Amino acid sequence: MTTNRPTPGSQTSLREANRARIVDAVKLHGGLTQVELVGATGLSPASVSNIVKELAAQGILNTTQSTRSGRRAQFVTLAHELGLVGGVHIAQRHLRVVVADVAQQVVAEHHLPLAKDHRADAELGRLARMFADMFESLDTDLSEMLAVGVAIEAPIDKRTGLISRPGIMRGWDGVNVSESLGEALNCRVFVDNNCNLGALAEYRRGAARRRGDMIYINASEGIGAGIVLGGKVWRGNHGIAGELGHVTVDEQGPLCRCGKRGCLEMYVGASAIIEPLRSDRRGLKLQDVVSRAVGGEARFVRAIADAGHRIGVATADLCNILDPERVVVSGDLANAGEILLGPLRHTLERSLLVAPENAPEVIQGQLGNRAEVLGAVSYAIDQLSVLTDGAVSDSSQRAHTTHTKAVAS
Amino acid sequence: MPIEDLHVVEEVPLFSLRGVTKNFGAVKALQGVDFDVYAGEVVAVVGDNGAGKTTLVKVLAGDHRATSGEILYQGEPVTIDSPADARELGIATVFQDLALCDNLDVVANLFLGREVGDMALDEVEMEQRAWALLRQLSAKLPTVRTPIASLSGGQRQTVAIARSLVGEPTVVVLDEPTAALGVAQTAEVLNLIERLRESGLGVVLISHNMADVQAVADRVVVLRLGKNNGEFRVPDVSYEQIIAAITGATDNAVSRRAQASTEGRQP
Numbered sequence: 145m146t147t148n149r150p151t152p153g154s155q156t157s158l159r160e161a162n163r164a165r166i167v168d169a170v171k172l173h174g175g176l177t178q179v180e181l182v183g184a185t186g187l188s189p190a191s192v193s194n195i196v197k198e199l200a201a202q203g204i205l206n207t208t209q210s211t212r213s214g215r216r217a218q219f220v221t222l223a224h225e226l227g228l229v230g231g232v233h234i235a236q237r238h239l240r241v242v243v244a245d246v247a248q249q250v251v252a253e254h255h256l257p258l259a260k261d262h263r264a265d266a267e268l269g270r271l272a273r274m275f276a277d278m279f280e281s282l283d284t285d286l287s288e289m290l291a292v293g294v295a296i297e298a299p300i301d302k303r304t305g306l307i308s309r310p311g312i313m314r315g316w317d318g319v320n321v322s323e324s325l326g327e328a329l330n331c332r333v334f335v336d337n338n339c340n341l342g343a344l345a346e347y348r349r350g351a352a353r354r355r356g357d358m359i360y361i362n363a364s365e366g367i368g369a370g371i372v373l374g375g376k377v378w379r380g381n382h383g384i385a386g387e388l389g390h391v392t393v394d395e396q397g398p399l400c401r402c403g404k405r406g407c408l409e410m411y412v413g414a415s416a417i418i419e420p421l422r423s424d425r426r427g428l429k430l431q432d433v434v435s436r437a438v439g440g441e442a443r444f445v446r447a448i449a450d451a452g453h454r455i456g457v458a459t460a461d462l463c464n465i466l467d468p469e470r471v472v473v474s475g476d477l478a479n480a481g482e483i484l485l486g487p488l489r490h491t492l493e494r495s496l497l498v499a500p501e502n503a504p505e506v507i508q509g510q511l512g513n514r515a516e517v518l519g520a521v522s523y524a525i526d527q528l529s530v531l532t533d534g535a536v537s538d539s540s541q542r543a544h545t546t547h548t549k550a551v552a553s
Numbered sequence: 554m555p556i557e558d559l560h561v562v563e564e565v566p567l568f569s570l571r572g573v574t575k576n577f578g579a580v581k582a583l584q585g586v587d588f589d590v591y592a593g594e595v596v597a598v599v600g601d602n603g604a605g606k607t608t609l610v611k612v613l614a615g616d617h618r619a620t621s622g623e624i625l626y627q628g629e630p631v632t633i634d635s636p637a638d639a640r641e642l643g644i645a646t647v648f649q650d651l652a653l654c655d656n657l658d659v660v661a662n663l664f665l666g667r668e669v670g671d672m673a674l675d676e677v678e679m680e681q682r683a684w685a686l687l688r689q690l691s692a693k694l695p696t697v698r699t700p701i702a703s704l705s706g707g708q709r710q711t712v713a714i715a716r717s718l719v720g721e722p723t724v725v726v727l728d729e730p731t732a733a734l735g736v737a738q739t740a741e742v743l744n745l746i747e748r749l750r751e752s753g754l755g756v757v758l759i760s761h762n763m764a765d766v767q768a769v770a771d772r773v774v775v776l777r778l779g780k781n782n783g784e785f786r787v788p789d790v791s792y793e794q795i796i797a798a799i800t801g802a803t804d805n806a807v808s809r810r811a812q813a814s815t816e817g818r819q820p
Contacts, residue, residue: 169695176695183696212703237768256740257747259767260788266764270736277737415788424564426591427771427786431751 159195162187166195170205170220171251175283177210177217196220208283219283222251228284229528230275230292230329231521233338236260236313236365239267240514243278244521246290252278263315264324272328289331293524294321295338295516297366299383305335308382309390311402312366334527338362339386340377341519342509343370346472347377348522350510357468360509361388362516363455363477363484365414365430371466389413391458408458412451414476421447434480445483452484456491463504464497474509481508565628566591567723567755568613568644573622575608582608584779585622590724590755595746597758597766600776601799606759609776610726613757614646615639645717646726651709653716659683659697659704663716686715690748693741707738714745724755731765743769763792777801 150156162185169184170176176184181192196218199205206223209216226246233240237260243252254274258267275292279285298316301308310317326333343352343360352358352372360370369388371378378385389409390402397406410416414430421443422428437444459471471492477484489506496503509515566589575583583605590596598606611617612624615636624631626642633639639646653662660676660683669675669682683697692711694704701709710730717725727746731739746769749756760766766773767787775783775798783798796802 173693173695180695180699183698254737254740255744256736257743257768259764259792261791262764273736274740277735281737418788424591425589425772425786426564426594427788429771432593435751 162191163195163199166192166199167204167222170222171249175219175221175281177212177219179212179217181220193218210283221282221284222249227290228279228282228288229290229521229524231517231519231524232271232292232294233341233516233520234267234294234296234316235338235516236297239271240517241271241274241278242514242517242521243275243282246525248518248521248525250518250521252282254278261315264319264321267315268319268321268325268328271325275329286329286331289329291332291334291524291528292325292329293341293520293522293527294325294333294335295341295520296321296335297338297368299337299387300335301382302379308384309387309402312390314401332524332527334524336379336520336523337368337370337383337386338516339368339370340379340383341370341523342474342511342515343372343386343472343519344377344522345511345515345519346474346509347372347375349518350515351472351507352470355470357466358470358472359386359459359462359466359468359504360515361455361459361471361473362475363412363451363473364475366409367412367455367475369459369462371468373466388455388458388462391461393454393458408454412454412477417447417451417477430476431479434476437480437483448477448480448483449487451477452487453491455484456488457495459488460492460495463492464495467498468504471504471506472509473506474512474515476513478508479512564591566625567627568642569623569625569628570609570612570619571623571625573609573612573619573624575605575612575617576620582779583612583619586776586779586781588774588781590757592723592755593750593753594771595750595756595758595769596772596774597760597770598774598776599760599763599766599795599799600782603778604776604799605779606776607728608779610646610728610757610759613639613644613724613726615644640720640722643721643723644726645720645722645724647710647713647717647728647730649728649732651713653701653709653713655702656700658700659694659712662701662712663719665716667719682719683715686718687711689718689752690715690745692745705738706734707741710734710738710742711745714742714749722754724757725749726757726759728759729761730758731760731762739765763795766795767792775799 150160165185166181169181178192178196182189196205200207203223206221208219210219211217229244231242238258239256241254242250244250276286298307298313299309305320305322307313307317322333322335339360339362342362346352346360347358358372362368367389369386371386390407392406393408393411394406398410399405400407400410417433418428433444437448473485485506493500493503511518568590570586570588572585573583574585600606612619615633615638618634624633660679663683664679669679680697687694694708730742743765746756758770770787773785773787773795
């Protein structure tokens with residue numbers, strides 16, 4: 145991007161590389177003392193000290209005096225004068241938490257595998273403690289938190305703040321996440337469906353950048369879609385828009401967790417894919433299926449290809465209704481790449497009304513499994529800026545989801 | 554062709570215990586316990602205090618010799634009489650107290666007793682291998698030259714697990730790896746367990762924390778009063794069922810089936 149880059153091999157470029165090294169190390173660990181930076185980067189203590197001083201003067205890094213093992217130390221973190229924003233992705237089998245500055249630069253990140261059918265009370269408590277831990281590692285405290293965005297794998301009704309269809313995430317039914325987490329963290333919490341936020345992230349800075357209408361599909365334990373129309377995430381009246389996993393495939397099919405019969409998820413959800421592949425007493429996870437398919441085992445390739453075919457049929461209907469420019473596929477299953485996307489694309493094109501050369505591009509997401517959590521950060525920042533612009537911040541409204549529409553830049 | 558019709562190979566477990574009994578004088582710590590570990594899976598051993606979890610681990614680690622019963626390595630009978638035998642067979646154990654030296658740095662701890670170098674220590678080689686191991690675990694350690702005393706609980710656990718990998722084992726046994734850790738550190742250790750599983754190792758996880766067990770384990774083996782009291786696949790079992798098996802609140806499918814088959818055999 146910069147046109148006047150220093151000549152390779154010159155003193156200046158070496159210096160620039162060293163600066164990048166230090167910033168990367170601080171980013172990776174959240175915060176480090178100068179002594180630790182010496183170890184982490186392999187630079188001499190003098191260079192580290194000089195570069196840190198320089199970067200601090202430029203407002204890129206922030207230094208504080210602290211003590212480590214009884215000695216005085218300079219603790220180095222990324223500068224975040226404007227405050228920090230949290231992003232959370234609550235999936236069926238894992239929790240991903242990031243802390244980012246208002247420029248959406250992630251400064252700390254954690255990932256935690258979760259038990260199936262996890263419950264809101266236990267996990268919200270854990271989440272609050274995890275944020276406290278992360279802020280401590282950044283050498284600051286929760287008072288610096290401006291807002292938190294939460295992506296949850298269930299449709300959220302904006303008006304009530306609750307999951308709009310009970311049963312999809314059993315342990316979280318009837319819990320107002322934005323209220324209870326807001327109380328625990330003492331800041332505003334904005335909750336939305338994971339696919340909506342994944343779509344937002346891929347639209348803003350991922351595979352659908354500078355595109356018009358797009359559909360984002362996340363195929364992991366369950367399957368869902370997020371829809372971006374005219375630059376805005378389309379949520380529908382009850383937040384149900386894009387619930388691809390609960391599109392009816394066979395009205396007499398097996399009973400789904402949502403209470404309907406024959407939903408798409410009963411055919412392409414993780415358990416539907418894994419069950420016929422299980423051969424012995426060993427456990428099999430969706431990631432194993434994907435890695436063995438990529439490794440070329442025929443049964444696994446076929447199982448994923450079949451799933452791609454079924455998702456293609458459902459996506460074709462969606463595309464015939466919305467006529468998007470791009471379809472971005474993400475989630476654990478999308479890690480199989482063309483094994484999933486090939487059959488999906490093939491089936492999709494067969495059932496489209498538009499000519500094959502005008503068919504929407506079907507591509508893999510660029511942000512991987514971080515799309516949702518990055519979308520959550522963007523969402524929280526959007527909501528904040530809307531609030532400060534409109535000057536509606538009122539202490540009695542703290543920790544409540546507002547009815548303000550999200551704006552997509 | 555439907556998936557089910559394709560040829561399926563039943564894999565042999567890495568290690569199997571068959572009818573293992575361990576007595577300490579009059580105390581029967583284990584009575585006829587069966588236990589399997591496969592490659593690339595996490596199997597959790599749960600049970601109340603005194604159920605025999607630690608004894609089972611110590612039999613695998615070579616600390617205790619089984620009074621009777623069989624140990625199979627890839628289907629072949631073997632004997633484990635000492636920790637050296639266990640190491641030879643590829644079983645690495647991380648005990649609850651971690652057994653790290655607080656005053657030594659990370660590299661020295663990783664290679665303690667297995668130092669690299671002929672006459673003098675090859676510090677460079679050891680440091681490089683230490684980084685390779687820690688990278689394999691995606692561990693977040695700023696430097697490998699700090700003494701263990703200055704590390705957090707999660708980082709110490711990471712070092713202890715990394716040390717178990719120095720001997721290139723096939724099975725890693727973890728005794729209560731998340732006890733007394735904070736949330737963020739627990740997250741680190743659970744991710745570590747997933748890393749081990751992905752790299753094809755068998756992981757035996759002993760834990761009291763059902764949330765952790767259900768998050769990372771593929772199978773749960775329940776011990777009660779020194780006997781098997783159920784084996785579950787995690788996707789098929791609820792928290793309540795595991796607790797019921799631990800406390801003996803119900804007789805379960807496994808014991809009922811075992812009973813039915815022995816009754817069926819006797820005329």
